[in-house]
Amino acid sequence: MPTVAVIIVAGGNGSRMQARLPKQFLPIGGRPILMHTVERFAEALPGCRIVVVLPESHVAYWKDLCRAYGFDVAHETCAGGANRFESVRRGLERIGDAELVAVHDGVRPLVNRQIVLRAVECARTFGAAVPVVPPVDSLRETDGTQSRIVDRNRFRIVQTPQTFRASVLRKAYERPYDERFTDDASVVEASGHEIRLCEGAYSNIKITTPVDMITAEALLKNERESSDDGHGQER
Numbered sequence: 001m002p003t004v005a006v007i008i009v010a011g012g013n014g015s016r017m018q019a020r021l022p023k024q025f026l027p028i029g030g031r032p033i034l035m036h037t038v039e040r041f042a043e044a045l046p047g048c049r050i051v052v053v054l055p056e057s058h059v060a061y062w063k064d065l066c067r068a069y070g071f072d073v074a075h076e077t078c079a080g081g082a083n084r085f086e087s088v089r090r091g092l093e094r095i096g097d098a099e100l101v102a103v104h105d106g107v108r109p110l111v112n113r114q115i116v117l118r119a120v121e122c123a124r125t126f127g128a129a130v131p132v133v134p135p136v137d138s139l140r141e142t143d144g145t146q147s148r149i150v151d152r153n154r155f156r157i158v159q160t161p162q163t164f165r166a167s168v169l170r171k172a173y174e175r176p177y178d179e180r181f182t183d184d185a186s187v188v189e190a191s192g193h194e195i196r197l198c199e200g201a202y203s204n205i206k207i208t209t210p211v212d213m214i215t216a217e218a219l220l221k222n223e224r225e226s227s228d229d230g231h232g233q234e235r
Contacts, residue, residue: 005098007091010106036109050075102161123163131200132156
């Protein structure tokens with residue numbers, strides 16, 4: 001397998017969570033969300049380089065949390081920038097000579113090994129891979145005044161880890177920031193590289209609202225119970 005580095009972007013401030021702590025530090029299953037996320041990649045890609053990008057004001061707090069919880073999964077931290085684009089760019093400065101780079105939301109703590117490996121293999125073959133799932137709800141397009149139904153079969157919900165050949169991602173991030181860049185795939189696509197889709201999972205949720213916390217706790221509990229009875233899906 002090619003060498004892989006992981007950039008975990010954890011810059012949330014918790015505003016939509018209505019919480020005192022930034023959402024990446026809120027606990028699920030007895031530990032901060034971000035610890036689950038880091039651990040998932042260490043398990044899926046043993047020996048990979050993991051870079052956690054945090055707002056500069058959160059770095060010391062994260063290190064204190066790691067000491068308090070005895071969290072010793074190997075990773076390094078770096079301070080992010082003013083937006084996600086700048087934070088990923090700073091993370092790229094820390095990945096060394098890795099051949100592939102997976103960029104993941106810090107608040108997607110339930111990503112499983114199968115998703116990670118599918119994205120890595122797809123990126124190895126095609127250069128740029130994005131895990132997706134089909135929408136299950138009906139969709140309507142609106143201009144703010146009127147709306148119309150659209151064919152949901154033509155759409156996909158984007159997840160992470162978005163994974164790329166390192167050379168492809170580095171080249172893409174040489175561009176100046178554009179407010180239309182909503183994720184790494186949009187940056188890479190703007191540089192002229194095709195994006196390939198691979199299979200994600202509905203369990204790979206991004207924790208954004210209080211309801212997501214409840215869902216994540218339930219999914220984590222189900223994983224543990226399934227693992228205890230010997231029938232759990234691989235993490």
